Amino acid sequence: MSLSDAARRDTRFAREVAQRFATRSRRRSAASLLWPATTLIIGVLVTAALAVIAQGQYSRNEKRLLRLRVRDAGALIAGSLPGLQTPLASGVELADATNGSVRKFERFATAYVGTGPGRFASLSLWKLSSPQRGPVAVAGLAPKLAQSKSNASAFFATVARRPGLKVMGLLAAPDPRLGFAYATSGLGSGYAVYGENRLPANRRSRLQSSNQFAGLHYAIYLGADQRAEDLLTTDGARAPLPGRSYAVAVPFGNTALTLVMSTQHSLAGSLPQRLPWIIVIGGALLTLVATAVTGVLVRRRRGAEQLAGRLESIASENRKLYAEQRTIAQTLQHALLPDRLPQIPGVETSARYQAGEHGVDIGGDWYDAIDLPDHRLLLVVGDVTGRGLQAASMMARLRYAIQAYANDHDDPATLLTRLSDLIKVADNGQLATILCAMIDVGGREIRVASAGHLPPLLISDGEAEFVTGAVGLPIGVEGDASYASIAVSAPPDATLLAFTDGLVEHRGEHLDDSLERLRRAAVARDLPLPDLLSTLIRELQSDAATDDIAIVALRWTD
Amino acid sequence: MDGLEPERAASVDVARDASGAVIVTVRGDLDLSTVGILQDRVAPLLERDPPGLIVDARELRFADSSAIALWVGWSSAAKRFELRNPSPLLRRVIAGMGLAEKLGVGS
Numbered sequence: 001m002s003l004s005d006a007a008r009r010d011t012r013f014a015r016e017v018a019q020r021f022a023t024r025s026r027r028r029s030a031a032s033l034l035w036p037a038t039t040l041i042i043g044v045l046v047t048a049a050l051a052v053i054a055q056g057q058y059s060r061n062e063k064r065l066l067r068l069r070v071r072d073a074g075a076l077i078a079g080s081l082p083g084l085q086t087p088l089a090s091g092v093e094l095a096d097a098t099n100g101s102v103r104k105f106e107r108f109a110t111a112y113v114g115t116g117p118g119r120f121a122s123l124s125l126w127k128l129s130s131p132q133r134g135p136v137a138v139a140g141l142a143p144k145l146a147q148s149k150s151n152a153s154a155f156f157a158t159v160a161r162r163p164g165l166k167v168m169g170l171l172a173a174p175d176p177r178l179g180f181a182y183a184t185s186g187l188g189s190g191y192a193v194y195g196e197n198r199l200p201a202n203r204r205s206r207l208q209s210s211n212q213f214a215g216l217h218y219a220i221y222l223g224a225d226q227r228a229e230d231l232l233t234t235d236g237a238r239a240p241l242p243g244r245s246y247a248v249a250v251p252f253g254n255t256a257l258t259l260v261m262s263t264q265h266s267l268a269g270s271l272p273q274r275l276p277w278i279i280v281i282g283g284a285l286l287t288l289v290a291t292a293v294t295g296v297l298v299r300r301r302r303g304a305e306q307l308a309g310r311l312e313s314i315a316s317e318n319r320k321l322y323a324e325q326r327t328i329a330q331t332l333q334h335a336l337l338p339d340r341l342p343q344i345p346g347v348e349t350s351a352r353y354q355a356g357e358h359g360v361d362i363g364g365d366w367y368d369a370i371d372l373p374d375h376r377l378l379l380v381v382g383d384v385t386g387r388g389l390q391a392a393s394m395m396a397r398l399r400y401a402i403q404a405y406a407n408d409h410d411d412p413a414t415l416l417t418r419l420s421d422l423i424k425v426a427d428n429g430q431l432a433t434i435l436c437a438m439i440d441v442g443g444r445e446i447r448v449a450s451a452g453h454l455p456p457l458l459i460s461d462g463e464a465e466f467v468t469g470a471v472g473l474p475i476g477v478e479g480d481a482s483y484a485s486i487a488v489s490a491p492p493d494a495t496l497l498a499f500t501d502g503l504v505e506h507r508g509e510h511l512d513d514s515l516e517r518l519r520r521a522a523v524a525r526d527l528p529l530p531d532l533l534s535t536l537i538r539e540l541q542s543d544a545a546t547d548d549i550a551i552v553a554l555r556w557t558d
Numbered sequence: 559m560d561g562l563e564p565e566r567a568a569s570v571d572v573a574r575d576a577s578g579a580v581i582v583t584v585r586g587d588l589d590l591s592t593v594g595i596l597q598d599r600v601a602p603l604l605e606r607d608p609p610g611l612i613v614d615a616r617e618l619r620f621a622d623s624s625a626i627a628l629w630v631g632w633s634s635a636a637k638r639f640e641l642r643n644p645s646p647l648l649r650r651v652i653a654g655m656g657l658a659e660k661l662g663v664g665s
Contacts, residue, residue, distance in 0.1 A: 431627040452655035471656035
């Protein structure tokens with residue numbers, strides 16, 4: 001892969017990732033608004049419902065309290081009316097008894113005239129048969145009723161028609177008054193006593209703050225209707241009264257008094273009045289806090305999901321890159337190994353290279369089979385410690401050095417001595433173990449020399465044995481190291497198997513046990529050479545399979 | 559995650575004996591992925607040319623050829639090198655590599 005390919009791929013990847021996240025975050029931003037919005041709506045609805053309920057309750061309670069207060073006030077007024085009627089009735093009886101004595105009436109009336117509770121501004125005695133002639137006797141102020149003869153005649157006509165208390169409003173300014181007349185049922189004498197009370201000039205009368213009805217607005221009308229011209233007195237508020245109001249009618253002689261009261265303040269105290277607002281404000285605050293918290297939680301969750309998504313995408317890209325790199329490493333590895341093994345009459349050769357399951361570096365294992373004159377063949381298997389480019393380049397150096405020197409050395413031991421000058425462990429910490437087996441195909445002789453490498457296995461006729469000679473130092477430990485070779489003769493159909501430690505090495509297992517497992521596996525079945533190699537790798541490879549495996553094998557066929 | 563080296567751990571402790579020799583105690587598994595821990599820890603000590611370098615392998619579970627190659631390098635660089643308490647398994651691997659004499663672990 002060229003650099004520009006890599007750059008193109010990286011750009012494309014970045015674009016794909018960006019697009020994926022853009023779609024995902026669009027989809028999620030709608031979802032992330034949903035929860036805070038739902039919380040807000042629920043909070044607002046609950047708050048509103050509670051506020052409405054509290055307000056309704058408050059309102060009903062206030063109405064009930066106002067009604068009770070107005071009825072109390074009405075009862076109070078009704079209770080005071082007989083006090084008004086008594087002097088009038090007594091006056092009539094006196095007039096009847098004294099045949100209308102002016103002097104006696106005046107003496108009687110003086111006690112009830114004046115200012116103060118229970119007193120009249122004016123008391124007068126009238127003859128029912130001739131009201132147009134004015135009062136017979138007067139105590140206190142002159143009755144306002146007398147100013148209009150027609151009014152007086154009409155009023156006393158009603159008084160004469162039906163005995164009892166009669167009420168007359170003389171409400172025209174100035175000096176508005178309320179008149180009361182009383183006549184007995186017998187009408188024998190034909191006298192009526194008439195009293196007048198002055199109303200406040202502007203018909204305003206404030207309640208004292210100590211009054212039990214202080215804080216309430218009130219208005220009292222004469223008659224059943226709340227007409228402005230019938231207003232007797234009020235605390236000063238304009239009609240209609242502000243706030244919540246309630247009216248009660250109190251029978252008053254031939255008519256009635258209508259008492260209207262209202263309040264702008266809470267009768268039950270300030271808490272019930274403020275409760276709906278407290279609920280609204282508290283609910284609004286709670287709703288806002290809950291909405292904000294929900295928003296934060298949703299955002300955090302979205303952040304975590306995005307991070308997870310990003311990590312997943314990075315991981316998947318890593319897997320892809322890893323697989324790619326591993327493929328590259330394996331390709332390079334195979335390029336450093338022989339393309340094909342030499343075809344020599346009388347023997348069959350086969351080899352396997354298997355990269356470890358893990359890791360993306362090139363390994364340091366290799367094998368080789370070098371065709372030499374005189375019907376000879378040099379089998380090589382080696383393992384450079386470490387991995388990566390350094391191990392691979394060292395492996396290539398050794399491999400090509402062996403190919404170059406192979407012609408000059410009949411004995412693999414001297415070949416290894418020559419190789420030992422090539423690398424030094426002090427230079428880069430690398431060692432190489434190498435096994436060289438010089439095969440005299442025709443002479444059926446195998447000469448083996450080992451530089452720290454595992455021994456080859458010689459298989460023949462259902463039996464197998466390792467060709468174990470003196471093991472010399474690995475290449476790299478010392479220059480000009482000395483090696484010894486061992487020669488064995490090959491039985492008919494013999495198979496020689498050379499391998500690297502990846503085939504047998506199991507962590508925690510003794511090397512001798514590992515080698516024994518290989519020996520048994522190699523003789524368990526009589527297989528064609530390529531199948532034998534595949535089977536051994538499959539059966540012996542450790543579960544972790546971390547290490548590379550190189551095997552090269554030769555079998556006599558004639 | 560797929561495709562990564564399985565996690566293996568190695569830990570290294572360094573001490574000195576009466577003679578001033580460095581004693582390196584290694585625990586766990588030494589392979590290509592962990593041998594760097596040991597190398598990084600010991601390399602600066604080795605540069606000061608101690609009278610000896612001792613690797614105590616009593617608690618070492620496993621060592622592969624890269625660890626052995628490191629020790630071989632140390633055995634050449636240090637005035638005196640000793641691999642102490644190698645397990646029979648390790649001893650066998652070292653012998654198999656022809657390094658028993660070099661690393662002073664007769665099989």
